[in-house]
Amino acid sequence: MSSLWYAILILIPVIGGLLVMRIPFKSRNAMCIYVEVVTVLTSVLSFALMLNRPKQALHVLTFVGKFSIDFSMDGMGMVFAALISFLWPLATLYAFDYMKHEVTENSCREATFFAFYVVTFGVTLGIANAGNLLTMYVFYEMLTLVTVPLIIFSLSREATLATRTYLYYSLGGAGFGFITLVFLGNYGDSLDFVRGGILDYDSVKQLVYVSQSTISGAASTASANLLRFIYLFGFFGFGVKAAVCPLNSWLPKAGVAPTPVTALLHAVAVVKSGAFAILRITYYSFGTELLKESFAQFVPMIIVIFTIIYGCSQAVRERHIKRRLAYSTISNLSYILFGALIMTPAGLVGALSHMLFHGVMKICSFFCAGAVITGTGKEYVYELDGLGKKMPVTFAAFTVSSFALMGVPGLCGFISKWNLAKAAVLSDQPLAFAGVGALLISALLTAIYMLQIVIRAYFPHQGFRPATVEKFHDPGWKMLVPFAIFMILMTGFGLFSSPVTALLTAVAGGGL
Amino acid sequence: MAAVCNFPLFSIVLCLISGTGSAVLKKEAARIVNIVLITVCGLMSVAVMLYCAKYGSFTYMMGHFPAPWGNEVRGGVLEGFMGAFFCLIMLLSMLGGHKKLFDEVEISKHNLYYVLVNLLLSSLIALVYTNDLFTAYVFVEINTISACGLIMIRQTGRTLEAAVRYMIMSLLGSGLLLIGICILYDITGHLLMSNIRESVEALIATGEYREPLVVSVALMCVGLAIKSALFPFHAWLPDAYGYSTVSSAAILSSLVSKGYIFLLIKIFYRVIGFETVCGTKIMNVLFVFGLIAMVSGSVGAIRENDIRRMIAYSSIAQIGYIYMGFGMGTELGMVASIFHILSHAATKSLLFIAAIGLTDVSHGSRAFLDLTGSAHRNRIAGAGFLVGALSMVGIPLFSGFISKLQFMDAAGSLSYSKMLPSLVVLGISTILNAIYFMKTVLRIYTPAEKIPVNRAMADAPTVTAPSAFHVATGERKGINGLIVEKDRILFKEEAGYGIVILCFILLNMALGLMSTPILQAIRDGLSMFS
Structure with a gap:
């Protein structure tokens, strides 16, 4: 399949989802059918892409230098994409019944809910199909933002506080993950995901020579230690979404969201993308050689x-x-x-x-x-x-x-x-x-x-x-x-x- | 010599003439003159930038008198770009705030407001283009006076107090700057930047006058730091930005302080020489204060309960970013700082203009509780605030992301003793930014029906039962007498305001998505400096 399908795969749920708020549906059923069709269509397309993967990556835009947005699908991305593509239509089906109880008088809020529920699908697929670390980071931040309307849905005081906690933790964590990303951009060959890591040890050594005139023998250990330290930033930064111990308090609080959100996002999509990001930087960016032991x-x-x-x-x-x-x-x-x-x-x-x-x-x-x-x-x-x-x-x-x-x-x-x-x-x-x-x-x-x-x-x-x-x-x-x-x-x-x-x-x- | 070389001088003179001329014009005429003036100056700067990108920088001698008698103007890519950018921001700020201006300022003083703005523009352009240190000082003073007037023209107690504070701090800064310039003149015997540069190089080579040189650089740094509200000297800022009329706040935060910072960059590169400055310890001092400012500004913003003052406090943090970039003492850090000047100018003025839209639909109240749901009442202002907030937090696609990227990039190649503090503080500052901006975004997007009941009862004794509240369809019913249908602003009712916000949003995204040529222009401009 052509690599343009990556873009289509992400755009279908994002645009299709946003349209839920705009289309004047005759009845709730019509909206449900529309939402389910969009979700299933995306899932089918996602599986089709997995079966015939495009040969090339899709390059979208370049921010600066090595920092660009690319999509491609490797084995690990495929596993994550398969997981969410399978669960999303089922969760949406479940949500139709569930949300009937949450929303009593007002259908607009429900439209907003389903809109963002579908958009989140597209954003998560973006994380799974990201071809490099920056793309993953971009969608990771987007994921934080598009899930906000879902968590705050009930608009109760509790929900607002939970949403705030979630935002602070997630955005802050991503801020620290970003440090790792920039370092990898500086001292790696590229930001692409390569099994075994992308670090360019020559430029890593230069780093130490520039920074301080250590004895040449100690240089490589010092720079390696710096990189390991930066890995810790990345681990705990992305670990916020994976709820590593001191950074976990947002997750139980976010349980005030409607159950389809808690079930799909706080057990699968959001938290797993945190774990996925850690797997990526460990195995595909830093490489286990450097970090082990x-x-x-x-x-x-x-x-x-x-x-x-x-x-x-x-x-x-x-x-x-x-x-x-x-x-x-x-x-x-x-x-x-x-x-x-x-x-x-x-x-x-x-x-x-x-x-x-x-x-x-x-x-x-x-x-x-x-x-x-x-x-x-x-x-x-x-x-x-x-x-x-x-x-x-x-x-x-x-x-x-x-x-x-x-x-x-x-x-x-x-x-x-x-x-x-x-x-x-x-x-x-x-x-x-x-x-x-x-x-x-x-x-x-x-x-x-x-x-x-x-x-x-x-x-x-x-x-x-x-x-x-x-x-x-x-x-x-x-x-x-x-x-x-x-x-x-x-x-x-x-x-x-x-x-x-x-x-x-x-x-x-x-x-x- | 091409006609373009005259443009910098033309625009300064044009601003001065129209500034004085506006004093006798009617308010509408003054407004039109002002808009045309800003546009023309912007276009001239664009022409200068394009010319320099093609043929390199130029120096323009006024009246063709050589150095000791004549005065010089210098054009380069970065100067042209900055001039154009400043004009663009100023134009948008004036357009976005003019309706508010008519409400807040006495009718008889409107044309005076435009006099001040025109003078301010002349001083900004002069600071950008001048090649003479003393001319720079003169225009710094003009800048201070007109900025003071911009704060004070809305006459409430708070603005008067703010203006007095601003005046005192600013004059202190100018004084220090003047002493610095005097010392430099003493030891070099020149006032033209390029001549001073040669003498300074000679002095460095012979090792003479090391201490006076360092003292003079330090005094100029401190003077300009006070004027641009670096951390320990920021006390004047929240009131000045928070209570002045919105155009003033936008211009002050995004242009006035940036003009001083740009002058400082010119002093570093064109007067002293970047290597020499980095050789002194002054950069480390700036670095430390920059870091403290990043944290303390944000903490101040978190504690604030007034949206305008919160945005003002956030400026302190952002100025801290810029000085941290200087303090890194590398080319990368400098590029990051200059990009952040642009990014912050585009974002902060957007936030101020958007905030005024939000407070207007909340009965003019700036307290957070009253702003609940205001983004639904004025959609376009809400969108503007959202974009500004996301950009400030550093979400990809917006300009703030690129500056964060540049700062991190620059930090990565520093020595350990500077790298780790800057990385950690950048991380912490992201969290702090997220806290106060996201809190506000959530607040303005929470529908107003959730105003706590006891408050609603207190405000309006005859409360009807909270009825269906259709955000998307616009069927609103007043639930507590506080916020009713007529408060809702539609796009077509305030098309001018909406278009300004849209322009700001586009500008922000342009900086975020097409940063490569801009960064290239900054690098070219810096290399042309020396």
Whole structure:
């Protein structure tokens, strides 16, 4: 296919989305059909592009020198694009039903919501298909901005505060990521993504000669250390969206957004683009050669291991369902980062597989939580008694996703955890072993916080009166279809994982 | 010698004549004269720039008298570009603020306002083109006086106080500048920039008068830093920008301070020599104060509850960026600073003009709470503010992004002791900018129905129940008597204002998207300086 399709792929949802606010739809249904058509069209086009990838990159414009906007699709971009292209139409379908409950009197706000929901799809595809670091950065900033109307949707005081926190964290983090980007522009051959890194060590050495007259032997270590330090800027800058521990407080707060947003953006698109950016700079810009076995690997790894445990234990403490799931996301995102920081191809396989599978598992559990919240109005874990029998499909999906998140064999979570643990053990680093321990502890804590909900729903406590839940029932088909698909996927990937793992191994090896 | 070489002098003289002439004109006539004047001067500067890009820089002797008696004007790519850019910003600021001017300034004083603006323009153009240090000083004074008048012409207590403060600080700055020039004249015996440069080089070679030279450079730096509100000398700025009429605020923030900074650049390059200046420790001092300004200006803006004063505080931070670029002491840093002069001029005047549109639809109140939803009531002003804010935060596609990129680029090639502080402060300053600008953007885009109930009750006892509030369709119903239908401004009602905002937005995006030729022009201009 011609490389112009990249531009079309991004423009369809962006323009199509903005038009939602302008087209005077006759009814809500008409708008829903239009939105779904645009989303599905984009997804189909995205998959078509993956199957016949254009030979050349698409060059759009040059800012200054090396800093230009280009699109192209490599293996890793493809994995991310596939994940979001698959989930977006399903999430949109779910949102049609969900938003009916959020919006009572006013259809304009809903049009705005769907407009930005679709635009965000285009922007996220821009991140996935970015051909160089600057393009990714540009879309990364855009993503921050276009998701603002989605988070602030309810316009309550809480939502405004959450949006502010989100903006400050994200824009500030991107500001630090930008430092990394400019450095790579200065001391790399180009900003393109090349497996193994783009650093130009000759110009790196010059940097030190210019800056201070060190003894020539110490020069290379000094400049390498500087670059490692700059990598830390990038890690924590982009790590804001991936909710690394001290920078995570925006994510649970953002749970005030409508569930389709929390589920799709705060479990998949936004947070995964943070993780994706870190994978990119680690493996495709700096290259693992430079970072491995240095403080640039150890410092983030300690923090990531801490975040894994921290996220889980906060989730155990939290009583609000959506916030509990948000803390669980924090912990699971650090799984991905842990895989990234192992800095071997196997580690990248682990990270990518958890990125894919966690996307499916977490969006499923969020959707279930959303169905419960809209269907029953109950938001806290202790209110869920006896709902399992009244909402059988919802809670079946929730149970499957709980088991998958715990890593029970036969479900997809097991595969990604296996890949991560295998990579950690093979890497032969003491810290990575500690990470395996953290994965185990985290599995235990996951079991506690997820199964607590499942058990409450199926086995209510003493003195429970069934009459209180009599009127509740499963949601409509628009919500049930995604549940069914997710359940099939979680089991399917769990039982027949070898093609996916083979694909990811090829991607991580730089073959795709 | 081509006719173009006369243009710099022509435009200065033209400004002076029309400045004096406007005193006897009627207000409409004065306004038209002013608009035509700015346009003509801008076009002349464009011609100078194109001419210099083709044939190189030129020096124009007034009356063909050589150095010790005559006065010189010099044209180059950067001078022409700056002159044209200043005229463009001034034109847009005047057009965007003229309606407000009629509300805020006494009728009898309108033509005086245009006198001041014309004189200000003459001084700006003179500062840009002059090749004589003493002429520069004279026009610095003219600039100060007219700027003071621009602040004071809206007569409220706050502006009077602000003008007095501005006057005192500015005159202190001019005094220091004058002492610096005197010392330089003492040790070199010249006032023409190119002659001083030769003598300074000779002095450096022989090693004579090192201390007086450093003192003179330091005094000129401090003098101009006070006038352009670098960090510890910024106390006059928030009131001066915050309470003067909007055209004045836009012009003061984006042009007046930039004129002084441009003079400082000329002193660095054409008078002393950039290497010599970098050899002294003065650059490090500027660097440190620049960094402090970036943080303290933003902190001041965060604490502010008045939109105009918030934008004014943000200027302090942006001036800090420019001085930080100087302080880097490299060519890259200088290019970044000059680009930031352009970017900040384009953005800050846009923010001021947009803010006035927002406050006008909020009953003139500038408190954040009253601005709630104002971007829906005046769409184009809201869009302008959004673009300005995004540009200031450094979002790609807008001009601020390119200046941030240039600063980071420049920081990357410094020694560690300067690199890390500048990188970290740039990062922190991004966060701080995001905090106050995004807070404001969210505020102005939050529909007004969310005004806290108790406040609505207090303001209007007869509150009707909050009814459907259709932002997109424009079916508005007053919910608390505070904001009603007639407050909403449509584009066609204020087409002139809307077009100005659109021009600003386009200018901003042009700087953001087509920066390569502009940066090239800056580099060419700097190489022509020496």
